[in-house]
Structure formats: C-alpha cells, structure tokens
Amino acid sequence: xxxxxxxxxxxxxxxxxxxxxxxxxxxxxxxxxxxxxxxxxxxxxxxxxxxxxxxxxxxxxxxxxxxxxxxxxxxxxxxxxxxxxxxxxxxxxxxxxxxxxxxxxxxxxxxxxxxxxxxxxxxxxxxxxxxxxxxxxxxxxxxxxxxxxxxxxxxxxxxxxxxxxxxxxxxxxxxxxxxxxxxxxxxxxxxxxxxxxxxxxxxxxxxxxxxxxxxxxxxxxxxxxxxxxxxxxxxxxxxxxxxxx
Numbered sequence: 070x071x072x073x074x075x076x077x078x079x080x081x082x083x084x085x086x087x088x089x090x091x092x093x094x095x096x097x098x099x100x101x102x103x104x105x106x107x108x109x110x111x112x113x114x115x116x117x118x119x120x121x122x123x124x125x126x127x128x129x130x131x132x133x134x135x136x137x138x139x140x141x142x143x144x145x146x147x148x149x150x151x152x153x154x155x156x157x158x159x160x161x162x163x164x165x166x167x168x169x170x171x172x173x174x175x176x177x178x179x180x181x182x183x184x185x186x187x188x189x190x191x192x193x194x195x196x197x198x199x200x201x202x203x204x205x206x207x208x209x210x211x212x213x214x215x216x217x218x219x220x221x222x223x224x225x226x227x228x229x230x231x232x233x234x235x236x237x238x239x240x241x242x243x244x245x246x247x248x249x250x251x252x253x254x255x256x257x258x259x260x261x262x263x264x265x266x267x268x269x270x271x272x273x274x275x276x277x278x279x280x281x282x283x284x285x286x287x288x289x290x291x292x293x294x295x296x297x298x299x300x301x302x303x304x305x306x307x308x309x310x311x312x313x314x
Contacts, residue, residue, distance in 0.1 A: 093107050093111070094283050099126060160186055160188040161191065162189050164185075167192045168192070246306055267300070273285065
C-alpha cells in the first residue's frame with residue numbers, strides 16, 4: 070500500500086490563507102529594491118499577468134503570486150497550497166496536538182476552542198475573519214458564564230466592549246490605524262540565522278515599500294520565520310491603512 074504523506078502544518082496554514090483570498094498580487098524581482106508588480110481579482114487572471122511580466126522582463130526569474138485576504142494576510146500561491154484540502158473537523162489523539170494544529174493553521178490560542186469528540190480532540194474557531202468564526206464568537210458572548218473559582222457566584226458575562234484588548238489584538242488594531250508595529254525581539258541565540266531576514270523586512274517597512282513587503286518570500290517552517298511573517302503582515306496592514314488616508 071502506498072504511504073500517504075501528511076502536509077506540513079506550515080503548508081496547511083499557507084493554504085488556508087490562499088483559500089480565503091480576495092485578490093492576488095504578482096511580483097517579479099528585477100534587482101535590489103526593484104519589482105515589476107501587478108494585481109488581479111482571480112488566480113487565472115493573476116497567472117496571465119505573471120506571464121506578461123515575464124515577457125516584458127526576461128531575466129530568468131519566476132514571478133511570485135500571493136493571495137491576499139480581506140484582513141491583509143498574504144500567502145504564497147504554490148502547487149501545494151492549491152492542492153491541500155484540509156478537513157476542518159480533523160481529530161487528534163491528544164488535546165495538546167489539537168492546540169498545536171490550530172497554532173500551525175495561523176489561529177491565536179484565544180481564538181479557538183478545543184473540543185473533545187468520540188474520536189479524539191479537534192479545534193473550532195471562535196473569533197476570526199470568517200462569518201462562521203464571528204457567529205460562534207457571538208454565541209459564546211451571549212451565553213451565560215459560570216464563575217471558574219470554587220465558591221464564586223456566577224455573574225453576568227462581561228461585555229466585549231468593556232473587555233480590554235489582548236496584546237496581539239491591540240497591536241493589530243494599531244496596525245489597522247496605520248501604526249507600524251515594533252519588530253520582534255530576535256536577540257535570543259535561537260533566532261541568530263534569521264536576523265538578516267528580519268532586518269530586510271524592517272528596512273522595507275521603514276521605506277514604506279508595500280510592494281516589496283508583499284513580494285518578500287517567507288517560508289514559515291519554525292517559530293522565527295513565523296514571527297517574521299506575522300510582523301510583515303502587520304506592516305502591510307499598517308502601510309495599506311496609511312495609503313488609504
């Protein structure tokens with residue numbers, strides 16, 4: 070029997086972004102700080118425009134096509150990202166594995182709930198960009214909550230408007246207001262080999278090079294490039310907000 074290889078969590082996360090795109094950005098690297106770019110509403114149109122860029126600039130390089138979601142996140146369009154069909158109700162043997170799968174799929178810990186089923190554990194989105202996630206969040210907000218500590222009387226649920234934003238949510242809200250985020254702290258030795266890549270993104274952000282940021286290729290295979298990708302996406306959101314003013 071042929072062995073079936075499971076897709077890497079980073080590929081699954083990238084595929085989720087591509088599947089939720091509202092537009093496609095095309096970028097062909099021409100030289101230091103120079104790109105030939107275009108945009109398209111559909112993938113078919115994006116591929117046609119990418120071919121035209123190659124014909125106009127025959128430098129031996131291949132254009133990159135990025136799918137961009139409504140909230141500014143971008144994912145690289147590849148054969149892998151177009152072929153992955155993830156089961157949204159996939160179960161895992163352990164609760165910890167379900168949490169890691171949710172994180173690898175690009176969800177924050179506070180945005181998902183871990184559900185125990187007869188086959189194991191799975192995760193469901195509570196808050197997110199999808200209508201389903203927002204609907205689940207609304208139901209959770211409307212449901213009465215019991216006090217968690219022993220002996221504490223159950224009270225009324227705290228209003229979402231009164232609840233302070235979490236650190237990551239506050240940073241994202243600031244980016245939507247046009248404020249560039251601070252770069253992640255890569256002073257730890259484990260981040261050493263990714264410092265130059267982070268600095269390249271920082272330089273593009275300082276130069277307000279929106280096209281360069283969108284075209285910057287990041288393979289989120291570990292915590293360091295994931296942090297760079299998150300920072301890059303926030304910079305894109307901030308610069309788009311500045312441009313819209």
